[in-house]
Amino acid sequence: MTRGVNVIGIGSTRFGPQPNKGIVQLAIEAAEAAIRESGIERERIGALYFGNFISGPLTGQEVLAGIVADNLGLPNIPCTKVEGACASGGIAFRHARLAVESGQCDAALVVGAEKMTQAPSAMITAALNCAMDNRSDGVSGLTFPGFFGMAWRLYEQRYTLTRAQVSAVVRKNKANGLLNPIAQMGRALSDEDIEQSPFICDPMRLFDCCPTSDGAAALVLAADELVTTGGAVPVRILASAQTRGAARIAGHADLCSFDATVSAANRAFKEAKIDRSHINIVELHDCFSIAEILDSEDLGLIPRGQGAQWAKEGRTAVGGELPINPSGGLLAKGHPVGATGVGQIYEMVLQLRGDHSNQVKGAAFGLTHNLGGTGVACTVNIFGRHDA
């Protein structure tokens, strides 16, 4: 006894350093844009879910859901911050969708935000490490570049993987970022640029890593009954799955695959009742270049061991058979952690409306993928055009 839920309004700040704006201001800007575009009256919004990861340690501000609702002049509704490390934004989206689908309310607001660039880099690294189980992994000196670097090393032992293949992922996403007006660091890079950039954590070089960022994104979701013909083109939510995986490295059976992604994708496709072959566009969690490769295989969209070669052959570029991260992804668009999962949906909605600045022609079905920690939390969402 569920009902259809749609994205009827979207908003986003630019991603990247915004030294003159705090996290609350960023969140309000994105939310105001989404509400305005949706055309909905504030009184119709029945729940707010806020995705944020490390505002406490980095900005000294929590209870963001209530503060932002108050500033927006929303009614006296339940306002909840949710956290699941880098998947916080995707988790916020899923809960807003559940609130509308289950009839708790007819419309809900989702906001994701993070403010990071004001902090010294050592503090940022420490805050990001809140996403590991620090009784084992963090205390052993592990960082996230180290974690994904180990996955890279294992992957290249098992499959064919060249530096040039991985660089193709970086080149694609940085080039896509150039076409995205809200991206942090789109850039035309040569393989040489990438492969001579400084090591962050061998084999990971600077351009293999997403930048820290500031930013916010927001969405208004509404039940079918509230969709009007006058407003922005609504996009259908076909599925939203949230899963968990191992919390520490030793719990993973295989570092080349994250169970949480595999199971979230399987559940999402089952719910959406479409095949993987229907997906025209993917926004996935490329926190590092190697992550895009692992994710695309875990999602079941590219055969195991071929993710990097697909990028090298241009098959994941806009114009290829499976465009991945036309937004620039985390690598180029930036990764304001709590905003990322919401920002992916912002990009997807633009694509399915046909309004994206790096448009995938004829895109009818899209998938977003948001991964937290060392694979401990994941959300996969599937969207469709109403006429698809």
Next chain:
Amino acid sequence: MTRGVNVIGIGSTRFGPQPNKGIVQLAIEAAEAAIRESGIERERIGALYFGNFISGPLTGQEVLAGIVADNLGLPNIPCTKVEGACASGGIAFRHARLAVESGQCDAALVVGAEKMTQAPSAMITAALNCAMDNRSDGVSGLTFPGFFGMAWRLYEQRYTLTRAQVSAVVRKNKANGLLNPIAQMGRALSDEDIEQSPFICDPMRLFDCCPTSDGAAALVLAADELVTTGGAVPVRILASAQTRGAARIAGHADLCSFDATVSAANRAFKEAKIDRSHINIVELHDCFSIAEILDSEDLGLIPRGQGAQWAKEGRTAVGGELPINPSGGLLAKGHPVGATGVGQIYEMVLQLRGDHSNQVKGAAFGLTHNLGGTGVACTVNIFGRHDA
């Protein structure tokens, strides 16, 4: 088309300094106890909601929902941390109940935890201030004792309020705490003890303030269909309401009343379909002595201006007409922030089973109240015995 949801298992650590245990260990202990008592198989648990406020700033550990689920050996289920300042635990409970009620799953686990006492007091104060809108209130030097001190001053201008009346609240809760084996600081206090304790923030003295604490509490919720006759006595959830209020002082029309509490109580009673006169026992958010007075009036349980006098006359003691905080409340049981809202329900379930160490005789209906920040978030829950 909703279905009945019950608390079928409860667990809690002792509240108070636990220097040898981290937040994850505390949470696991409480959760294991709740699961054990419920008699449920882990595979039946379909969602985990984790209430926590400031684990990031104080312990450097986030993504607690996934970490704890992993350690408990729960299946691959959605695991979500929720945050709403001091109301985080109540918000976690509400979401677990929604998950079962709406049919997302048949059973859900709620955990609330906080680990505070290892931090220097200045760091704790700074972390607690994450619950204010720091663009206005925090930056002006406001702290929570200061905020509630202002409310006290306004209240005593408006109504009759003596130091002896407020001390009666403190004496009652500290004495109740003596009877609670998991309370942090039950104590037999004279009015003189209270009134000669050092000022924290005039008019607030030491014993008017709840202590910082470590601790965790957990609950297993299940749909009616899963309730068996063999396990612990199930307690019915009659209502759960979550609301928001003003995020900053200047937004409150009246500092003697928190809109979020008033509206949450009204919604909860409407959902529970019982009158206020049916409530036999209350666990409410007495972060400060004055807060118990304000809360009891905002909940509509005691007429305006009479909350303190009711305490003085013993009407809110166990054996009185409306026992408030027989557990000792935050003042004596302690306030490990994210655990508090869950711990209140732990106490209520013991009472409605007839198993509490400070039992209210014949208690059939109870209410729990959890308030966040300067009134920005609130949950009110109502429970009933199955035979009531």
